[in-house]
Amino acid sequence: xxxxxxxxxxxxxxxxxxxxxxxxxxxxxxxxxxxxxxxxxxxxxxxxxxxxxxxxxxxxxxxxxxxxxxxxxxxxxxxxxxxxxxxxxxxxxxxxxxxxxxxxxxxxxxxxxxxxxxxxxxxxxxxxxxxxxxxxxxxxxxxxxxxxxxxxxxxxxxxxxxxxxxxxxxxxxxxxxxxxxxxxxxxxxxxxxxxxxxxxxxxxxxxxxxxxxxxxxxxxxxxxxxxxxxxxxxxxxxxxxxxxxxxxxxxxxxxxxxxxxxxxxxxxxxxxxxxxxxxxxxxxxxxxxxxxxxxxxxxxxxxxxxxxxxxxxxxxx
Amino acid sequence: xxxxxxxxxxxxxxxxxxxxxxxxxxxxxxxxxxxxxxxxxxxxxxxxxxxxxxxxxxxxxxxxxxxxxxxxxxxxxxxxxxxxxxxxxxxxxxxxxxxxxxxxxxxxxxxxxxxxxxxxxxxxxxxxxxxxxxxxxxxxxxxxxxxxxxxxxxxxxxxxxxxxxxxxxxxxxxxxxxxxxxxxxxxxxxxxxxxxxxxxxxxxxxxxxxxxxxxxxxxxxxxxxxxxxxxxxxxxxxxxxxxxxxxxxxxxxxxxxxxxxxxxxxxxxxxxxxxxxxxxxxxxxxxxxxxxxxxxxxxxxxxxxxxxxxxxxxxxxxxxxxxxxxxxxxxxxxxxxxxxxxxxxxxxxxxxxxxxxxxxxxxxxxxxxxxxxxxxxxxxxxxxxxxxxxxxxxxxxxxxxxxxxxxxxxxxxxxxxxxxxxxx
Numbered sequence: 001x002x003x004x005x006x007x008x009x010x011x012x013x014x015x016x017x018x019x020x021x022x023x024x025x026x027x028x029x030x031x032x033x034x035x036x037x038x039x040x041x042x043x044x045x046x047x048x049x050x051x052x053x054x055x056x057x058x059x060x061x062x063x064x065x066x067x068x069x070x071x072x073x074x075x076x077x078x079x080x081x082x083x084x085x086x087x088x089x090x091x092x093x094x095x096x097x098x099x100x101x102x103x104x105x106x107x108x109x110x111x112x113x114x115x116x117x118x119x120x121x122x123x124x125x126x127x128x129x130x131x132x133x134x135x136x137x138x139x140x141x142x143x144x145x146x147x148x149x150x151x152x153x154x155x156x157x158x159x160x161x162x163x164x165x166x167x168x169x170x171x172x173x174x175x176x177x178x179x180x181x182x183x184x185x186x187x188x189x190x191x192x193x194x195x196x197x198x199x200x201x202x203x204x205x206x207x208x209x210x211x212x213x214x215x216x217x218x219x220x221x222x223x224x225x226x227x228x229x230x231x232x233x234x235x236x237x238x239x240x241x242x243x244x245x246x247x248x249x250x251x252x253x254x255x256x257x258x259x260x261x262x263x264x265x266x267x268x269x270x271x272x273x274x275x276x277x278x279x280x281x282x283x284x285x286x287x288x289x290x291x292x293x294x295x296x297x298x299x300x301x302x303x304x305x306x307x308x309x310x311x312x313x314x315x316x317x
Numbered sequence: 318x319x320x321x322x323x324x325x326x327x328x329x330x331x332x333x334x335x336x337x338x339x340x341x342x343x344x345x346x347x348x349x350x351x352x353x354x355x356x357x358x359x360x361x362x363x364x365x366x367x368x369x370x371x372x373x374x375x376x377x378x379x380x381x382x383x384x385x386x387x388x389x390x391x392x393x394x395x396x397x398x399x400x401x402x403x404x405x406x407x408x409x410x411x412x413x414x415x416x417x418x419x420x421x422x423x424x425x426x427x428x429x430x431x432x433x434x435x436x437x438x439x440x441x442x443x444x445x446x447x448x449x450x451x452x453x454x455x456x457x458x459x460x461x462x463x464x465x466x467x468x469x470x471x472x473x474x475x476x477x478x479x480x481x482x483x484x485x486x487x488x489x490x491x492x493x494x495x496x497x498x499x500x501x502x503x504x505x506x507x508x509x510x511x512x513x514x515x516x517x518x519x520x521x522x523x524x525x526x527x528x529x530x531x532x533x534x535x536x537x538x539x540x541x542x543x544x545x546x547x548x549x550x551x552x553x554x555x556x557x558x559x560x561x562x563x564x565x566x567x568x569x570x571x572x573x574x575x576x577x578x579x580x581x582x583x584x585x586x587x588x589x590x591x592x593x594x595x596x597x598x599x600x601x602x603x604x605x606x607x608x609x610x611x612x613x614x615x616x617x618x619x620x621x622x623x624x625x626x627x628x629x630x631x632x633x634x635x636x637x638x639x640x641x642x643x644x645x646x647x648x649x650x651x652x653x654x655x656x657x658x659x660x661x662x663x664x665x666x667x668x669x670x671x672x673x674x675x676x677x678x679x680x681x682x683x684x685x686x687x688x689x690x691x692x693x694x695x696x697x698x699x700x701x702x703x704x705x706x707x708x709x710x711x712x713x714x715x716x717x718x719x720x721x722x723x724x725x726x727x728x729x730x731x732x733x734x735x736x737x738x739x740x741x
Contacts, residue, residue, distance in 0.1 A: 125634070142520075206516035212517065
């Protein structure tokens with residue numbers, strides 16, 4: 001089966017998922033991202049003219065101020081023209097089909113779509129139907145994938161840990177409903193992390209998750225023992241209604257990341273979170289704001305990684 | 318008209334015939350096999366040299382979409398598709414709009430179908446009013462109007478007591494109850510099998526136990542009520558095992574599987590192919606192997622097309638939003654033949670699964686070519702290869718997971734009641 005995100009030269013045509021993304025492309029994205037960071041202060045990002053004259057459409061069928069903003073900043077630092085569309089509140093609610101919306105946006109001469117949609121597979125669907133010269137970046141589709149988030153996480157891990165081949169990484173929380181977790185797992189295993197763990201109650205883990213190449217833990221103390229990286233996931237409030245969990249309090253007690261639980265990890269472990277955080281539900285404030293946390297670095301690096309993806313796509317015809 | 322089908326290889330599972338043998342048809346019935354009967358004036362000859370002459374296919378599940386969903390398909394288009402697929406009889410589920418829960422609707426459908434003069438249409442009536450799972454339909458009246466059995470189609474029947482009553486009532490008259498087992502709570506919002514593909518793709522899942530829990534309930538109620546139970550579209554290995562055990566214990570239950578589930582698995586979803594969004598979901602390779610084993614040992618009686626024409630707009634959506642279902646009438650024969658080839662079984666054994674066996678489930682004296690039987694016949698070229706292309710299908714439903722597949726076996730002539738209704 002043809003990999004839908006590569007063109008016939010094996011270059012990146014769309015970024016839809018980290019699954020099946022060649023390791024060299026993944027490394028190229030991370031390397032390119034580091035060129036956008038200021039050499040003296042990694043938290044400063046340069047402005048470059050690489051996408052001058054190009055238009056990037058942020059097409060969000062599901063609201064997300066944060067992700068949309070980081071894509072917008074990334075595109076503007078590349079000197080692109082940016083159009084933001086919150087489709088959730090316009091066309092589709094008037095009965096326009098997704099296909100019509102995509103057709104209309106193509107007719108507006110977009111060079112690149114950044115797409116978020118509540119349905120798994122929506123980005124693949126859109127990529128199948130755009131004009132051949134348009135690039136699609138998946139900014140999150142249902143529970144399926146959020147590749148730029150995973151790539152910025154990989155960038156952050158590499159920044160602090162230098163290598164992947166000697167790491168133990170734990171992903172904690174609602175893996176079942178998480179597109180971030182799926183993309184992280186594929187990215188980590190592709191980059192050669194030898195041990196990826198998931199820690200969650202059984203109600204928050206998908207069937208046969210171990211087939212993705214992870215080890216399953218239900219106990220935080222065991223799962224966090226000697227890990228180098230802790231990737232926290234956001235817990236949606238609706239999980240309590242769906243009978244997946246009894247209460248936020250009980251969840252925090254057993255699966256919330258506290259300093260006490262984090263003490264099982266390696267002394268130099270880093271803690272990450274894709275945001276927005278639920279303090280006191282999946283993570284304690286003392287950890288979120290503590291010495292192990294690199295959560296704010298993730299945000300800055302996220303802009304550089306998105307710049308890398310956009311500029312790489314724009315260079316591939 | 319008096320017709321001679323000459324030089325064809327006659328395959329009739331019921332009468333255990335597999336030999337080159339001429340067939341003589343008169344007054345819509347099989348008049349003779351072999352030699353020309355005395356006084357038989359041949360008015361038309363169908364040269365079947367190199368072709369197979371078999372009973373017309375009998376499909377246990379074909380949605381014709383009338384009334385109510387004419388934008389998806391019409392009786393005209395789907396009846397054309399049926400005879401082009403060598404299907405001479407078909408049972409249609411009651412999930413039309415309105416559902417087939419009133420005699421008038423059934424009479425209208427039968428009347429419209431009869432006027433088209435193609436395949437025989439056997440409506441399966443709604444088991445409960447509006448398929449809501451609350452009140453029983455007028456089953457006896459519906460049978461008088463032409464229904465052959467009763468079903469909930471894919472609509473849930475949550476109240477077990479209603480199901481018990483429905484089966485008791487149907488059993489009073491000896492009517493068949495056709496049910497697709499699925500626990501609606503466990504299947505809620507699900508669009509794919511709860512396995513590695515749904516996990517990888519992040520699709521909401523339906524576990525196999527959604528099937529087995531409902532199936533165990535149905536089997537227990539059949540035991541309790543003595544109702545003639547037919548299980549539709551089995552999908553899981555555990556389901557096959559339950560049916561096998563029930564049959565071993567002497568329960569008179571029958572069961573079918575869709576051709577899609579005989580050939581495909583969850584893996585065919587690939588990169589979210591909406592054509593593989595089916596009901597029930599395509600399950601694992603192990604489930605598919607168990608379904609095939611169930612067909613071979615007789616646990617599963619029949620293969621149906623589960624023909625579900627969907628309009629293009631409803632399919633051109635992300636996987637979960639895309640309407641479930643695939644067109645199938647024109648693919649049933651080649652996919653049964655493909656299965657036979659893969660399993661290395663005789664054509665007679667394979668064709669029985671979509672002719673004789675389905676007729677028995679429907680309670681029809683059909684699906685065979687005995688002398689005196691209705692001349693419902695499919696004449697096909699077993700060697701001819703063709704590529705499945707949406708645009709070439711007669712059905713108004715153009716979506717199938719088999720698009721692009723090279724299949725073997727092409728219908729050349731279809732006869733219903735001795736009339737040539739299709740020639741390809």
